[in-house]
Amino acid sequence: RTMGPGGCPLELLLCVLLWFISSAALNPDDPNVCSHWESYAVTVQESYAHPFDQVYYTRCTDILNWFKCTRHRISYKTAYRRGVRTMYRRRSQCCPGFFESGDLCVPLCTDECAHGRCVSPDTCQCEPGWGGLDCSSACESDFWGPHCTNRCQCRNGAKCNPITGACVCTEGYQGWRCEEHCDARHYGKDCLLECSCENGATCHHQTGECLCAPGYTGVFCEEPCPPGKHGPLCEQRCPCQNGGTCHHVSGLCTCPPGWMGPVCAQPCPFGLFGMNCSEECLCRNGGLCDHISGQCQCNAGYIGERYCPRPPPLHSGQSVHMSQGKSQH
Structure with a gap:
C-alpha cells in the first residue's frame, strides 16, 4: 500500500484533496452559500500487533530429548490490514432555493421569468411593461413600468408607453400628458397637419373640419352667408325690410334709399x-x-x-289743365 507524507495512506490524501477542490468551487463570501459538517467513511490500511506462538528451547533434565525442553511464548509483530475510518468534513453547498452556477449560488424560480429575472427563490423582477408572478403579463393600458406598478397620467384617451410611461397622444392633442388641443391652425396626429380654412376660421383639432367664423360658409369657409342669412353657421335670418340687406357677419341692415332705422322700417x-x-x-x-x-x-x-x-299767367281763351x-x- 502506497503511503503518503507522515505515514497517511495516499488514498486518504487524494480523497481530501478532491473534497477541497470541489468545496473551493463556491465562493465562501457568497451569502447564499450554506455549510455543514458531514461524516464519510474512508478505507485505510492500518497497522496492528499480530500475535504468534513462538517456540524456543531450554535446557532441562529430559534425557530423552538430549536435555532440551520445548517452550512456548506469545510474541507480537507489526501487521497491516484494511479498515474503515469515519472522517468529518465541512461541506459547502447552495442554501435552499438556490442552485450552483460557476462559483456562485443563484436563486431558483420554479416558473421561469418570461420577461424578467429571478432575484430570489420563486421571485421574479419584471422588465418595464410586464407584470405577473412570472412576468408574462403585459401591463394594462392604465399602468406602466416594472410589475406595472405606475399609474398612467395621460389624458384625453392617450395611452402610456408600457416601458417609459410617456404618453402617446390621440389625434388632435399634444402636451406632456396630452392635455392640450392642437393650436387653431393645426390638427391630427401630433398636430402636424396644417389647416386650410379661410376668413378667420379654425379647424377641428382632430378631423381638420373647418369651423367657420360668423358670416361664412363652405367647406373651407370661403363664401359669405347667402342673402337673407347671417351670423354663426349662417343660421340667423335677416330682419331687414323694404329691400334692405344685412351684413353677413353682424346682421346689421344696410337700408336702400329713402329708408332708415335698425331694420329699414322707417321712411x-x-x-x-x-x-x-x-x-x-x-x-x-x-x-x-x-x-x-x-x-x-x-x-x-x-x-x-x-x-x-x-x-x-294764362292768356285769354287758353285753358289750363293742372x-x-x-x-x-
Whole structure:
C-alpha cells in the first residue's frame, strides 16, 4: 500500500484533496452559500500487533530429548490490514432555493421569468411593461413600468408607453400628458397637419373640419352667408325690410334709399330723402318730395318735378289743365 507524507495512506490524501477542490468551487463570501459538517467513511490500511506462538528451547533434565525442553511464548509483530475510518468534513453547498452556477449560488424560480429575472427563490423582477408572478403579463393600458406598478397620467384617451410611461397622444392633442388641443391652425396626429380654412376660421383639432367664423360658409369657409342669412353657421335670418340687406357677419341692415332705422322700417323724415336720408328736399310752394327719389309732388296750381314753381299767367281763351301729384320726366 502506497503511503503518503507522515505515514497517511495516499488514498486518504487524494480523497481530501478532491473534497477541497470541489468545496473551493463556491465562493465562501457568497451569502447564499450554506455549510455543514458531514461524516464519510474512508478505507485505510492500518497497522496492528499480530500475535504468534513462538517456540524456543531450554535446557532441562529430559534425557530423552538430549536435555532440551520445548517452550512456548506469545510474541507480537507489526501487521497491516484494511479498515474503515469515519472522517468529518465541512461541506459547502447552495442554501435552499438556490442552485450552483460557476462559483456562485443563484436563486431558483420554479416558473421561469418570461420577461424578467429571478432575484430570489420563486421571485421574479419584471422588465418595464410586464407584470405577473412570472412576468408574462403585459401591463394594462392604465399602468406602466416594472410589475406595472405606475399609474398612467395621460389624458384625453392617450395611452402610456408600457416601458417609459410617456404618453402617446390621440389625434388632435399634444402636451406632456396630452392635455392640450392642437393650436387653431393645426390638427391630427401630433398636430402636424396644417389647416386650410379661410376668413378667420379654425379647424377641428382632430378631423381638420373647418369651423367657420360668423358670416361664412363652405367647406373651407370661403363664401359669405347667402342673402337673407347671417351670423354663426349662417343660421340667423335677416330682419331687414323694404329691400334692405344685412351684413353677413353682424346682421346689421344696410337700408336702400329713402329708408332708415335698425331694420329699414322707417321712411326718411320730412324734408329728407335718398341714401341714408342724407339729401335735402328742394320742393317749394308746399310741395312734398318722395322720400326715396326726391321727386316733388306739387300742390294744385304748381308744376315741376323738383321745385314746384308758380305757373306763368294764362292768356285769354287758353285753358289750363293742372296736373296734381303727377310726375313729369
